[in-house]
Ligand SMILES: Nc1ncnc2c1ncn2[C@@H]1O[C@H](COP(=O)(O)OP(=O)(O)OP(=O)(O)O)[C@@H](O)[C@H]1O
C-alpha cells in the first residue's frame with residue numbers, strides 16, 4: 282500500500298515535471314496546439330479540393346475522424362522522444378539510482394502525455410467545427426468516440442515509453458519520428474482504402490489508425506463508413522480499437538517495466 | 544576501520560566485452576576512495592553495479608551493509624550518484640531540477656524546497672538557480688549534477704569522473720565540494736583519469752585495468768611500490784644516449800627520455816646517489832643535475848597498467 286502510494290506520488294511529480302518543462306518552452310506549446318489547426322487547413326482545403334468521398338458527403342466531415350486519429354497516434358513519437366532523451370542524457374539513470382518507484386517513470390510519462398493530448402484534441406475539435414465538421418449522433422455516441430481516442434492514446438503512449446527505452450538515444454528517436462507519417466497515411470484516414478493496390482489495402486485495413494478512424498466516423502455519423510465485404514477491423518471498428526488497446530498494453534507495459542528494471 | 548562499500552569478484556560482460564573480470568573493492572567509511580584506470584578499464588561499469596543500475600553476472604557487492612542486488616531499494620536510499628555525464632533536466636531550471644529530485648527522494652515538499660535553496664547557496668549556484676540548465680556552462684552543470692546527488696544527504700556518494708572536461712577553476716570547486724562533504728562524514732568513491740585528482744583527494748587508491756583491481760593502497764604506498772626515481776639532466780644533449788646507457792646498466796631497465804636533455808628511471812632500492820654520479824663521470828657524461836625523487840602517481844599508473852603514454 283505504501284509502495285503504491287509512493288509510486289502514485291512519484292508519478293504525479295513526474296507529470297508536474299513535464300508541465301514545468303513546457304512552461305519554460307512556450308514555443309513548443311504553440312507548435313503543439315497549432316499543429317492540429319494546420320492539419321485541418323492543409324488536408325481539408327488543399328487536398329480536400331481534389332479527393333472524393335465514397336458514397337458522397339463533405340470531405341472535411343470525412344477528414345476529421347482521420348485527423349483525430351493522427352493526433353492520437355502522435356502520442357507514440359512524443360513519448361518516445363521524451364523517454365529517449367532521458368535515457369541518453371543519464372536522467373533515467375539518476376531516477377533509477379534513487380529510492381523512487383521505478384514504475385513511476387512510465388506512469389509519469391504516460392500520464393503527462395494524456396494531459397498534453399487533451400488540449401491538442403480540444404484545438405482539433407474547434408478547428409473541425411470551424412471547418413464545418415459536426416458530430417451527428419448525439420452526446421452519448423460523441424462521448425464514446427472521444428473516449429475511444431483517449432483509451433487508444435494511453436495504450437500508444439506505453440508503446441512510446443518502450444520504444445524510447447529501446448533506442449536509448451535521442452538523436453535516433455528524432456530520426457524515427459518522420460516514419461510515423463507513412464503509418465498514419467497508409468490507412469483510411471485521408472483517402473478510402475478501396476482504390477489502393479491489394480497488398481497496400483491489406484496493410485491499410487489492418488492498420489489500427491484505420492480502426493480508430495472507422496470507429497469514430499461511425500460514432501460521429503460522419504460520411505465514409507464503408508459497406509460491403511470488409512476486413513474484420515473495419516466491420517467491427519469499435520471492438521477492434523478496444524482489442525488493439527488491450528493488446529498494445531499487454532505487450533508494451535511488461536516490456537517497458539522490464540527495460541526499466543535492468 | 545569499518546568497510547562501507549565491499550565488492551567481491553564482480554564480473555560483468557556486454558556480449559563479448561568483459562567489462563569486469565573479478566573486481567574486488569573495499570572502501571572504508573568516511574574516506575575518499577579513488578578508482579583509477581585507463582579508458583575502458585571498467586570504472587563506469589563498476590560504479591553502475593555498486594549504484595544498483597546494473598546487476599553483476601557473478602560476484603556480489605554491498606553498500607552500507609546492504610546487498611546491491613537483493614536489497615537494491617535499501618542501497619538506493621543511502622547513496623548519491625553523479626554519473627560521467629551531467630544527468631539533469633536541461634529544460635528545467637537549476638532550482639526546478641533540485642526540487643524535482645528532492646520530491647522523488649520522498650522529501651516533503653517544504654523540505655525539498657528548503658534543501659534545494661540550501662544546496663544552491665552552498666555550492667554557488669544561487670544566482671543561476673532560476674535559469675534553465677540549457678544555458679549553464681559545463682562547470683555549472685557538473686556542479687548542479689553533483690548537488691542533485693546530495694539532496695538526500697547520502698551516506699555514500701559515487702562520482703564517475705566528476706571533473707573530466709572541466710577547466711582548472713571548476714575542478715578546484717568540485718574538489719572543494721568533495722572535501723566539505725567528506726568533512727561532514729560522507730564516504731566518496733570517485734573514478735578519475737586524472738592522477739593528481741586521486742593524489743589530492745583520495746585516502747586510498749584502487750588502480751583498475753581490464754576489469755580488475757591491479758593495485759590498492761594510499762597514494763604514498765603506491766608510490767613506494769614503484770621505488771624512487773632517478774632523474775639525470777645532461778649539459779650537452781649529445782651525451783643523452785650515453786647517460787641512458789649508464790642508467791640502463793644501473794637500474795636494469797630502459798630509462799624514459801624527456802625534454803631532450805633529461806633521462807629518468809625507476810631505481811631499485813639501495814643505490815646511492817654518489818655511485819650514480821661516479822658512473823656517469825666514468826662514462827664521460829657531464830651532468831647538469833642528478834637527483835632522486837618520489838615517483839608521481841602518473842609514473843606508478845603507467846608502470847602498473849603497462850601503458851606507455853600518460854593518460855592525462
Ligand atoms: N552498455 C554497454 N554495452 C556494451 N559494452 C559496454 C557497455 N558499457 C560498457 N561497455 C564496455 O565495457 C568496457 C568497460 O567500460 P566502462 O565504461 O566501464 O569503462 P571506463 O573505465 O568507465 O572507461 P572511460 O574511462 O572511458 O569512462 C568497455 O570496453 C566498454 O566498451
Ligand SMILES: [Mg+2]
Pocket residue numbers: 586587588627703
Ligand atoms: Mg567511464
